[in-house]
Amino acid sequence: MAMPEKTDLTCRELVELVTDYLEGALDPEDRLNFERHLVWCSWCRDYLEHMRTTIELTGRPDVSEPPSPLREQLLEAFRDWRRTRE
Amino acid sequence: MARAAPRTPRLTDDAAVVAALRRGEEAVFADLVNAYSPSLLRLAQDFVRSRAVAEEVVQETWLAVLSGIDRFEGRSSLKTWLFRILVNKAKTRGVREARTVPFSSFEVEGDEPVVPEERFRGADDQWPGHWATPPVPLDTVPETRLLAGEARERIARALETLPESQRVVVTLRDVAGWESEEVCEALGLSEGNQRVLLHRGRAKLRAALEQYLEEH
Numbered sequence: 001m002a003m004p005e006k007t008d009l010t011c012r013e014l015v016e017l018v019t020d021y022l023e024g025a026l027d028p029e030d031r032l033n034f035e036r037h038l039v040w041c042s043w044c045r046d047y048l049e050h051m052r053t054t055i056e057l058t059g060r061p062d063v064s065e066p067p068s069p070l071r072e073q074l075l076e077a078f079r080d081w082r083r084t085r086e
Numbered sequence: 087m088a089r090a091a092p093r094t095p096r097l098t099d100d101a102a103v104v105a106a107l108r109r110g111e112e113a114v115f116a117d118l119v120n121a122y123s124p125s126l127l128r129l130a131q132d133f134v135r136s137r138a139v140a141e142e143v144v145q146e147t148w149l150a151v152l153s154g155i156d157r158f159e160g161r162s163s164l165k166t167w168l169f170r171i172l173v174n175k176a177k178t179r180g181v182r183e184a185r186t187v188p189f190s191s192f193e194v195e196g197d198e199p200v201v202p203e204e205r206f207r208g209a210d211d212q213w214p215g216h217w218a219t220p221p222v223p224l225d226t227v228p229e230t231r232l233l234a235g236e237a238r239e240r241i242a243r244a245l246e247t248l249p250e251s252q253r254v255v256v257t258l259r260d261v262a263g264w265e266s267e268e269v270c271e272a273l274g275l276s277e278g279n280q281r282v283l284l285h286r287g288r289a290k291l292r293a294a295l296e297q298y299l300e301e302h
Contacts, residue, residue: 010206010214010215010216011206011215011216011217012199012201012203012206012215012216013215015199015200015201015289016199016200016285018285019281019284019285019288020281020285023266023281023284025277025281041216043217043220043221044217046220046221046222046223046224047221047292049224050221050224050292050295050296051288051292053224053232053295054241054288054291054292054295055260055288057232057237057238057241057295058241058242058245058256058260058261058288058291059260059261059263060098060238061097061098061121061122061165062121062238062239062242063097063117063120063121064120064235067120068119068120068123068124068127069141070119070123070127070141070144070145070148071116071119071120071123073145074115074119074145074148075112075115075116075119077145077148077149077152078112078115078152079112081149081152081153082110082112085110
């Protein structure tokens with residue numbers, strides 16, 4: 001792995017900028033530094049990949065949740081609602 | 087006329103889910119209720135005083151989904167709309183109950199790092215501030231398995247344990263899929279504070295994912 005210039009962003013600094021990066025909130029110079037760091041640092045690419053995967057998994061609906069205690073009442077309400085549409 | 091029962095659509099396919107609801111398919115509604123009620127209930131409890139009221143809010147939300155589904159135009163995703171109904175109802179109830187939710191005074195904690203210091207090289211190293219213990223690569227686990235189950239559950243459990251302010255922001259952004267502007271407006275947060283809460287919350291969920299990767 002090519003080693004960075006000493007003036008580059010460090011990995012410790014980069015992890016604190018990840019959300020700003022993903023939110024498009026970095027100014028152009030910081031964004032450039034961020035992306036330049038990613039070019040040579042596979043570890044930070046892994047970190048960013050973790051973050052993207054985390055966001056995706058957080059938003060993934062899970063139908064295998066245990067049945068909600070509200071479920072039966074709601075299904076009954078659903079059947080009532082359906083009857084009004086027939 | 088007999089017709090083949092359509093396969094239950096995946097919950098991520100909004101158009102199919104909405105069409106199935108309009109046709110009155112109970113299985114689809116049941117899937118939605120199962121998948122989202124825990125998050126809705128949790129969120130409602132951040133706005134109202136009691137669990138009982140929060141449950142009422144969740145019920146009213148689902149009833150509003152049914153009565154509004156014919157008018158749903160898909161300008162936002164179904165879940166974004168679902169959470170929007172919940173937050174509106176919960177806020178109304180919260181105000182009526184005179185529970186003041188201190189979202190505007192959300193504490194944005196100090197500036198401790200989101201990744202422990204000891205994972206980076208020290209000042210006397212040749213490369214100070216660079217990884218000493220780098221992140222576990224994602225490809226140690228096949229993607230299909232990662233997406234299928236346990237990793238998602240770990241993250242969901244970590245979300246439950248976040249401080250309230252971080253949990254609400256991460257839920258609205260990453261579970262409900264709201265834009266940052268909408269979250270700021272609903273919670274009375276500045277863009278900057280919203281981003282800090284999102285950053286800290288997501289970082290803890292990422293740590294839960296990494297722990298899962300380490301064990302597999």
